[in-house]
Amino acid sequence: MRRWNGWGDSNNHYPLKPSGLAFIQARLGRAEPLPDAEMAAVIAQVPASRLPEHPGVKTDAETRLRHARGQSLPDWLAMRSGEFERFPDGVASPSSSEEVRALLDWALAQGITVIPYGGGTSVAGHINPPEGDAPVLTLSLAAMDQLMDLDTQSQIATFGAGTPGPKVEQQLRERGYMLGHFPQSWELSTIGGWVASRSSGQQSMRYGRIEQMFAGGRVETPKGTLTIPTIPASSAGPDLREIILGSEGRMGVITEVKVRVTPLPETETFQVAFAPDWDTGKELVRQMTQAKIPLSMLRLSNA
Numbered sequence: 001m002r003r004w005n006g007w008g009d010s011n012n013h014y015p016l017k018p019s020g021l022a023f024i025q026a027r028l029g030r031a032e033p034l035p036d037a038e039m040a041a042v043i044a045q046v047p048a049s050r051l052p053e054h055p056g057v058k059t060d061a062e063t064r065l066r067h068a069r070g071q072s073l074p075d076w077l078a079m080r081s082g083e084f085e086r087f088p089d090g091v092a093s094p095s096s097s098e099e100v101r102a103l104l105d106w107a108l109a110q111g112i113t114v115i116p117y118g119g120g121t122s123v124a125g126h127i128n129p130p131e132g133d134a135p136v137l138t139l140s141l142a143a144m145d146q147l148m149d150l151d152t153q154s155q156i157a158t159f160g161a162g163t164p165g166p167k168v169e170q171q172l173r174e175r176g177y178m179l180g181h182f183p184q185s186w187e188l189s190t191i192g193g194w195v196a197s198r199s200s201g202q203q204s205m206r207y208g209r210i211e212q213m214f215a216g217g218r219v220e221t222p223k224g225t226l227t228i229p230t231i232p233a234s235s236a237g238p239d240l241r242e243i244i245l246g247s248e249g250r251m252g253v254i255t256e257v258k259v260r261v262t263p264l265p266e267t268e269t270f271q272v273a274f275a276p277d278w279d280t281g282k283e284l285v286r287q288m289t290q291a292k293i294p295l296s297m298l299r300l301s302n303a
């Protein structure tokens with residue numbers, strides 16, 4: 001099960017190695033780790049929900065706790081210490097665009113603040129409930145996690161916006177295609193979240209950034225449904241996709257994402273080379289980039 005106060009699955013453990021501990025102690029000195037808050041104690045802090053009853057909205061304390069924070073350092077400090085500050089008043093997990101539409105209409109009529117929630121890996125604080133008198137509904141896209149269509153002629157795939165990275169690649173690879181968008185949060189982040197946060201992947205050099213992959217889709221806005229067709233490049237008018245890319249949920253809830261996909265490569269290899277010093281390394285990277293060598297990733301690291 002997903003960890004409630006940190007990253008990843010609670011069955012995976014990565015204990016700090018003695019050499020790592022010695023390295024940190026040599027630089028920062030000795031310190032006593034603060035105790036982690038117990039989940040039961042935090043659950044006891046969750047206040048009563050301010051939402052009117054709705055059959056599609058969960059208001060139990062644990063569900064609200066699990067959707068209260070992202071994954072930034074301040075979020076981690078809050079979660080590990082048990083000082084969450086605020087919780088959403090309820091969490092809905094609709095399974096279709098129509099259900100999202102109905103929930104949005106209900107929330108708007110009741111003066112409820114809505115936060116779209118993909119994988120909850122935000123490091124910008126945008127999924128954390130804001131302060132204020134309005135009740136907060138977190139709208140999770142988790143149940144919309146399927147490949148809905150694959151047009152092999154145009155090489156455009158349509159996904160439910162809540163599809164997480166591993167499910168995007170798995171469903172495409174079964175059909176001989178791949179997307180190739182690998183932010184470091186890939187394991188938990190979702191395709192709708194990538195569009196909403198204009199995310200950047202490790203292999204963007206070959207497969208493109210999310211703004212090059214995002215071909216269109218469906219957004220449920222407060223004013224109605226916005227369908228963005230997958231028109232080829234146009235020289236007339238503004239590009240509506242740009243309004244949605246990086247909008248962080250402010251323009252509405254993205255429910256379907258159409259992306260440009262690529263046939264699987266015959267082989268893919270990753271190589272490591274050692275440069276004698278930093279300046280040579282920088283020059284090598286510059287030359288390889290400017291020569292447009294078809295690499296998917298190029299990364300220069302110091303010692």
Ligand SMILES: Cc1cc2nc3c(=O)[nH]c(=O)nc-3n(C[C@H](O)[C@H](O)[C@H](O)COP(=O)(O)OP(=O)(O)OC[C@H]3O[C@@H](n4cnc5c(N)ncnc54)[C@H](O)[C@@H]3O)c2cc1C
Pocket residue numbers: 070071072115116117118119120121122123126127141161162182183184185188189190191192193194195196197198199200201202247248249250252253254255
């Ligand atoms: C360990 C770690 C590594 C990371 N690595 C990278 C990286 O390499 N590159 C990178 O760019 N970012 C990275 N991030 C940041 C984050 O993972 C990305 O911004 C990611 O795209 C968020 O996706 P998500 O599905 O988790 O969205 P969430 O965190 O759930 O939401 C992010 C924002 O998008 C909105 N949103 C989410 N889904 C929708 C939707 N369907 N419709 C409308 N709005 C929506 C939310 O309201 C919020 O404002 C990293 C974060 C962590 C914790």
